[in-house]
Amino acid sequence: MHPTASQTDIVEPVTIDASSGRVENGIHLEVGDPEIFERDDPTRELVFDLERVQILYSGVAAVTDVNLDIASREVTAFIGPSGCGKTTVLRSLNRMHDTTPGAVVEGKILYHGEDLYGPKVDAAEVRRRIGMVFQKPNPFPKSIYDNVAYGPKINGRKRGDLDDLVEQALTRAALWDEVKDKLKRSALALSGGQQQRLCIARAIAVEPDVILMDEPCSALDPIATARIEDLMIELKREFTIVIVTHNMQQASRVADRTAFFTAELNESGKRMGLLVEYDTTNKIFTQPSDPRTEGYITGRFG
């Protein structure tokens, strides 16, 4: 199977670098031409720029020296073995660590060129613009309607336009048809997959700029997974998406770029997460430049 087979379905802006005439971004790339996969495409509009990021829990670094940039309206996937720090890095992108006692983010994270951890930055506003879908579905013990309306309400939306907004969000999350007759029923009565789509609807209802998804499909069946993947490709038109996944096929299907993390013992014998390689998904899956990436990917794909 060619890992990027489904990528050809996605209409991708093809950028031609005038100086060298190279074709970038995805579909026209020829495997085996390393020149073509240059990372720093000047036309990419950056949403995040991480420089030497290190994240510590209670003084112990969990992941260290992460440098990567995430472009607007792209899907970026984080892959790597369990415990390598994917969730940890993801949570640093919307300042979720602020709420974890003992968690410290060091280094620099720029969001649209602005220091995300700057002294005057309002963490609540950061999280409104950078939404998050968690690994475990976590709907509020409220009605389906109230779950989706919660975000818009706290962000000052008038009651009047809530109904439309809720319908829109649920429709986009491919859940509307299943729940339109029971909006007042408890969200906890939904199945796990429905709950996860509800959480996605809840996240897009506040109209964020970025959506972070931590293994959103890990508890879902292939049909629900396919739906959510379609949804991500759909959402990519308006949102920037970062997704953590253990499913290589999923990364290859939905992601434009992929970051491979791993955990290694450092000099003092502590397990430490690090970013091994970050490139276009095509390159990571067909021509990884680091043997550790290759080992991980081929190990999975046999």
Added chain:
Amino acid sequence: MTAPTSLLTPRRGTTGRHVRNRVATVGIWLALFIVLVPLVAVIGSVIVKGASSLSGNFLTQDINKITNGQKLADAFAKVAGKQSTQDGIKPAIVGTLLITGFATLMAVPLGILGGVYLNEYGGKNHFARVLRFLTEVMTGVPSIVMGLFIFSIVVVKTGFSLGWNVSGFAGSLALGCLMLPVVIRATEEMLKLVPNELREASYALGARKSKTIVSVVLPAAAAGIVSGALLAVARAAGETAPLVFVIGITRTTNTNIFSGGNVALSTEIFRNALSYGSYAAARNRAWGEALVLIVIALTFTLLARLVTAMFTRRRAA
């Protein structure tokens, strides 16, 4: 290879198991019976003996001098038999409801705030630890000590005291002090059960901490907090010791709990029971009051169950 044994043939050692099973079953039934004896005896005797008092105007009349008058024996001799129906407990019912109600108004909101502070803000910091410890100590303070405390700082006219004299409010303060640690503990325990994922979900939508607590955390824990608080109220409604020397006494209904003496069902039972054996009328009053008090306490307990059931049903629906 051994032939498979029939399912009907007992394996070695299983006969002993049957016997043990039988013995355990009998033991459990016996234990249940033993537990039920005092329970049924208490409820039964209160109902049987109290029901006879609940006649006529018992619930709507003021308290007759019979039980509290100066010349008790004389008064009793005069009215015995013919006037006992004139003898009501309305002031005590009103007093109990007002005193407990005010105690609830003070202790429950404060207790919930305390529990929220401990679990959501304090966590493991020094102040929270001290507060948690004091709450535990306060839970262990005997109720009569709490009454004495309120008596010495609110009621009496000497020393470091507000010197407000006896009043229903002094009783509310004493009951409130007893309820407060219970409500704090119940709230903290219930908030601990709220999964952190819910808080994170709220933060991830741009909610601030205070908003998250009010709109997500407290509603998720509401059933437990409300039923915990109602059980504390039910408990407080029957307390005697903290009231008996801070609320004074009245024979007519006193709806102003801030001034003048007041009376509660529990203190009335106490006073009437003191003359137990001497005066049949007093004894009957005590049983009647006991029945009313149990009904009031039971109402709160049932309310607590109802609230829990309501919330659970809504969540499952």
